[in-house]
Structure formats: structure tokens, C-alpha cells
Amino acid sequence: MPRPSMAELIHVDGMQVVRLSNAEASAEVYLYGAHVTSYVRRGVPKLFLSDLAALDGSAPIRGGIPVCFPQFGKRGPMAVQHGFARRVVWELGGALDAATPSVVLRLPPGEHADWDYRLGCLLKVALEVDGTLVCHMTVHNEESERACSFSTALHAYFCTPDIEKTRISGLQGTTYIDQLAGGAVVEEYPDKVEFLSEVDRIYSGVPSKIMIECGDNLVSELELETFCDAIVWNPHVEKSRGMADLPDDAWKGFVCVEPAVAVQPVVLGAGEHWAAILRIR
Template sequence: MSPVTERTPVHLPSGVSLEQVNGTEALVINTPAARAVLHLDGAHLTSWTPAGEQDVLWLSELSEYGDGAAIRGGIPLVGPWFGPGRSGDKPVKHGWIRNHPWELTEASFDGKDVVLELALVDADPSGGGLRADARFRIGAELSVDLTLTAGAQEVEVEAALHTYLAVADVRELRIHGLQGADYLDNTQGLAEDRQEDTALELTGPTDRIYSVNSEVRIEDVAGGRSIVSCPRGTAKTVVWNPWPELAAGMADMPDDAWTSFVCVEPAVAKESAQVLRSGGALTIGVTYRVER
């Protein structure tokens, strides 16, 4: 990492610096409570390491950066649609807010936590004036909030926090909090199904949209820790891992990297999409903590 020559207009508190990370501008946080890296491109958090812990977020060593690239790993901010959109024909997967540079609007401390606020304005390719705002609270716990606000035009929106969680071995996970829930199976053409009354254990390619908006605990058996996801303002929980069958076709991911992460994504998607009138807003968020 090396310092950036141009300074951000927002005053950065002690423990927060603007640096070049993988060739693009990023805010680097280093405090007694946690270390983190937040890229301005996409307002994309790629690392969060609470004191005394290993990184909670997974990041591909082959990820692309800059020039509208979608970083593979961390917490991609998804919107104003999820996947190909409800129509199935959107030109950019998971929307455009993660493919533009965001502006830092506020940086401060709240107790021991760093609070960073960013905005994406005048980037809506449709001309409708949709804007996006993100807030990160980084410390012993991590909180992320994403707000989409309609411009002059009414718009239907989906949103998600596409979090890649670092695990020791995805084949030895137990995901608690989904028991008995209905889900859509995207590996089977969005077929409807229901989770058994037991913790979810992944045994193959997984791409499920659960009708769950409550706490989920990812028990990393091999890693000896659990990651707890506490969503707010959401309607769905997406669970995704490509397994080797799909990972082999991803140029920005090593073929064997699929074992070291699982995506557990708080979302408003599919039939839970919301129509925002002019000036209306949708906010989703999540708080993560590590338990041992």
C-alpha cells in the first residue's frame, strides 16, 4: 500500500487513511478495535478483521479492480436489482451501484468504532436520478447499511449485501436460522422448496433465496468460530457457493477457492422488491459479530 497524492475533502480521523490498494483508492482503517479496507469503487468493503481475529471477509486473490470491475469478495453492494433483475434481462448482473466510484461524505469516530458514510449521485444510467448511500460502522462488530432513494421517477428496486464470509472449509459448515424456511432454488430454475428442520449443510452447488429476515449463525466447524448475521429492513437471505463445478468457469477466482468462503446475503429481492415513488427510499442493513 502507498499513500495517495490527492487528499479527500473529508477530514479523516486518526486510524483512517486514504491509500492505493490494488491500484485503486481505498480507505484503510487501523484502530485498536479492528482493521479494514474500504474501496471507493463500489463503496466495497474487502476486509474486516476485529482485534484478535482472522479476517471475517473473503477476497479472491484473482479479483479485478478499477474501470467498472466488480470486485470478487468482501461485501459487494447490490442494487437497484438483484441478479438479472425480476425481468431476467438486465444488462449488468446485480445492478450498477457496485460499478461506480463513490464519494466519501463523512468520517468520524463513535466510541471505539469508525463510522464512514459514502454516496453515489448522478450515476443512474436510466436518467431516473436514483441515488445510493452507504454507512459503515467498523469496530469489534461490523454494521453496513445501504439506502436507495428514487429520483424524479418511480422505480422498482431490489437490493442486497452480497457478503463473502471467510471460512476454514465450506464443506464443514452448519448454517443455523434457516430451519423450516421456504426457499427458491436457483440451481433448479428457481424451483420452490423448503429447508428441513435442521441446520443447513452445503453438499454441492448452492444458490438459494430463503424467505428469512432474521438472525443467521454460520458455524465454521473447522475454523472454530461462528459468524452471526443480524439483518434489518430485509425480506430474504441468500446462500451461495459455486462448488468446483461453477468455480472452474470464473476467471477472477482460483479453482480451489470455493472451499474458503460462503455467501450469506441479506436481501430484498424477487417478489419482495419495492416500488419507490419519487423521493422514496429503501434501506437494508446488517450487523456481523464473531463468536467463539
């Protein structure tokens, strides 16, 4: 008998977590950060979560899919890296939908340093019938007169069996900003991105399909709508040593591929909406 579709709100060590599942897949979403911490399809865990991740709301969660909003990295007016959305508890934006199954989370209004715009943000997380994970992000400029700009990324950490055999395909012919070379702009010419040392790149003009492969196997596939950039990141040996919430050798087991709008910010006029979708399978 196939497992029935389900969406439920549970408490894990005092944190609110939504669990979604259907016959093909399951996912967990913390209300803290609207953060997908787990996605398993056909028995295969797709997202990396650090064994040292803070899961008590004291710091952004290392792994899963952090929501970087209203700023990716330092690309905006805020001093705080990746914006504030991954550091606040989001609200349920309606009843859980067990049939789909899905949950809608809403970024709560609040005061934040270096930010004085009213920008509404919703994240819908759903599982499709074939087990595909869908993250549907919408942003609404709630200002009555002012335009507002933002940058964003769904900072997904993908499990991979061996980073040294991992390749990202689909980016050939695009250009990237090399964050490790003072922002130099480089053309991507090999057909696959490799990880022989730290990689921290913002690719722009990316296609709608990006593949993560390990050896001859397809590990995960991303489908993007509206997101026109993608950050590819792996901290490798040295950077990992300096990260308190990541075991020293954990870098070998994940790669971040982060659908984004980061090179040019999105500018929304008063009252305007923006929407983007990431599908993972």
C-alpha cells in the first residue's frame, strides 16, 4: 500500500517543524528560517545537514536549504550576511495541506538593522506526486509609494558521496564572479565544474536545469524558474576548519548549488510582486 500524503506540525526539542510526506518522498521544514532541513526521495537523502548544526534557533542552520533574503551574502545594504530571513521564526501562512502535501510560510513583519522596507515574503514547500521537492518563493513590495530592491538565494546543500568525483553540469558558457579572486569575472568553459580546492562562485545567466553528478551517477537535478543566478560553493579543507558548526571533514560530503538573484538585485515598484521556483529531484 502506498504511504498516504501527510502534512503535520510537530515539535522537536522545542522547535516547530512541519513534516511532509507522500508515497515517494518526505521533507522537514523548520519554521525557524523557513528552513528545509531534510528531503528524502525514494529512500535517498538529498540534502546535507551538518552534525554540528544549531537546531535550537540560536544561529542559522548549517545545511538543508537556508533562505537568504532580502540579501544574498553582502550584496545589499545589510551588514548581516545573507539577510535576516534565516534567523527568524516564520509564521504558518494558512492550514497545512495534507493532500498535496505542502506548507506555506510567511516571513513575519519586524524591525531589522539596515532595513526599513515592508517587503512581504512567502515560501511554499511542497512534494509533487513523483516526490519532487518544490520551493515556491513569492515577494511582495508592500510599500505604498517606494520601490524596493532585494537579492536572494535558496542556499541548498546537496549530499554527494564524494566531492572529489562531483561535477556540476549545465553551466558551460555562462560567466561567474569568483568570490575568492576579489570578484573577478570569469567565463566558464569546461563542461563541468570540479572541486579540487575551495569554490565560491556566483554564476549568472544560468539555464533552467543544473545537474549534480558524482562519477557516472546523477546525484540531484535542479530546475529553476525566474532564478537567473546560481552560487556554487564548497569550503574545502581550510575554510571548513574555521567553521564551528561543520565537522572538519564534512566538506567531502556536500556541495552547495544555490538558485539566486544576486548579481543584479530585483527591483520591485510599490505594490509589485515577484515569484521564483526551485524544483529538486
